[in-house]
Every structure is written in C-alpha cells, then in structure tokens.
Amino acid sequence: MSVVMPCAVDHLVVGAASLDVGCTFVADLLGELPLPGGVHPQLGTHNAVLSLGGSVYLEVIAIDPDGKTPAFPRWFSLDSDQTRADLEVSPRLLTWVVRTPTIVSLKQLDAYAACKVRPMSRAHLKWEFAFTPDGQCLAGGLLPQVIQWRGSAHPVDVLPPGNCRLSSLHGESSNAAQINLALQQMDLADSLQCVESDTAAFWALIDTARGSVRL
Secondary structure, three states: OOOOOOOEEEEEEEEOOOHHHHHHHHHHHHOOOOEEEEEEOOOOEEEEEEEOOOOOEEEEEEEOOOOOOOOOOOOOOOOOHHHHHHHHHOOEEEEEEEEOOOHHHHHHOHHHOOOEEEEEEEOOEEEEEEEOOOOOOEHHHOEOEEEEEEOOOOHHHHOOOOOOEEEEEEEEEOOHHHHHHHHHHOOOOOOEEEEEOOOOEEEEEEEEOOEEEEO
C-alpha cells in the first residue's frame, strides 16, 4: 500500500467540561500540570498544553465560556450531546492529531473526502485544519485529525521539557481493517495499530516519572 499523504504524530487531545477540570485531571494522572495555551476565536474553545517529548504534545481543550458560538460545528466532537455528557462525568482522551506537509492530498483518502480544510490561528501560531462536516471525530477518535502548520512556529517551541513521553497508541474497533488501511495510506501504521473488536476503544500509554500510565 503506497503512502498517499505522509503524516507524523503531532498531539493528543483530551476534552474536558472546563479547562481547569481538564488540567487537574491530567496533572493528577501524569504528575505534570499543562500550561495555558490560548483561545481559538473561530471556534469558541481554549486550551492548555503539555510536552510529551520531542515535537509531540498533549492538548487539553474545552469550550470557552467567554467565547462566541462558532459559525460551524466545533472540532473534536465538542458540540456532540454525547461527548458533552461524557465530559461532565470526567475528562477523557478524544482523539489524536497528525501533521502533514501535504494537506492538499487529503481528498484522496476516502475517510477524509468530506472534510473541509480551514485556516486557523492562535496568537502567533498559524495552521490549516481538516474539519469533518459535523465536527465529529473520525472513527470514534481512532482516525486522527489532520493539521498542517504554517511557518516555523509550533506549540512545543515554548514548552519546558518534562518527564512525560508518549509511548504508544492503541485502538479497538469493529472496522479495524478500514482504519488500518487509512493509517497505512498516511504512513501511520507504526503509530497506531487497530485490532478487531466488537467494542470501540482508544487509549494512549504515557511514560511518566511514576511509570507507564494509560490515558
């Protein structure tokens, strides 16, 4: 299977009912507190970020209570009634994001054919992001969202080094074959291997000062 759009793991996305709750959840689990990121004016969300080693990071994201309602569905399923109900119970890993230098190739991938690429920004950061029509995560979060950074700035540039490192990503799905095919086309077969299962699941293993932690 040839690679259609080369990608690399960029960051993990942890959703929360509020940013404070999400940051506390991550700090309690991983032993390190995410730092304030900023706001996304186009989407009415805000975030905090934590280094996971190298050019990979963790993003805690929540709807900004002071933000405006966006003109289109928010990313990461944050407008989903089910997701909101789940996040009221506890923050959780929603999906992962991969970066590519060729987001123009996105339409060649069947799983992403309906996505719309929009320019985004936060403070000095600029990027393009592929949105699903309804804002939902793809394949329950198992298929990553796609980003292309513009310019040289990246969130990890200002993050202090910590003790957390992304070890591995894992998935289970009744559509494992289709998911793995898409991952192969994105050069991500070594980043996450989805196994066949009647139930859907997605989790990450993070190396911390406390040992390996499941997120």
